[in-house]
Amino acid sequence: MRNFDLILFDLDGTLLDTMKLITTSYQITIKHFTGKTVEAAHISKLVGTSIHNILSHFAVEPTAETIGFYKKTSAARHDDMVLIYPGVAETLQLLKEKQVRIGLVTSKIKDLAAMGLALFSLEPFFDVLVCMEDTTQHKPDPEPVLEACRRLDVQDLSRVLMVGDSPFDIRCAKRAGAKTAVVTWSDFSPEELAAEEPDYTIASLQELIELCGV
Known part of the structure; x- marks a missing residue:
């Protein structure tokens, strides 16, 4: 028996290994606009939230100029630095064959998310894509999960599973009323993730x- 009507995936740190690219791009951007050097570890703890939140945290005003600089910095290095985790394409293919609906819910800028999906030919697997520009509020707010469900007319959130790698994914899904599964290949510590009390690990x-029972 199928246990869920919709599986939602985070992108960075869940399907694609992008942490080095993300932290490097933020380091370059922050250095460019503030002159300050920030350790990657300080940035990684915020990955999963929006670019507006991360730039503001490091005293960079999120404007068209600063966001555009980050996008160009990331895009220039993207294909050389992004990896796909083992079994991702095969898993998405199997879920699709079993007619399980699949969505992507990410805080990432849409253009950059599209680059990652295109690099590994993943976009055709998804029934819905919710990126940063698609909501006014971002993880850990529930709006991204709720928006994905709204677009697919999913009413029973208890039959929706959000798969992610960060506390922000877990909080977002829980606040929406969905179930949560956290992956152990996360850059967050097991203790940090366990503190969020995900339904599954x-x-x-x-x-x-x-x-999923498929």
């Missing part, structure tokens, strides 16, 4: 298939 995407 998965060590492989094969475990996700079993969890």
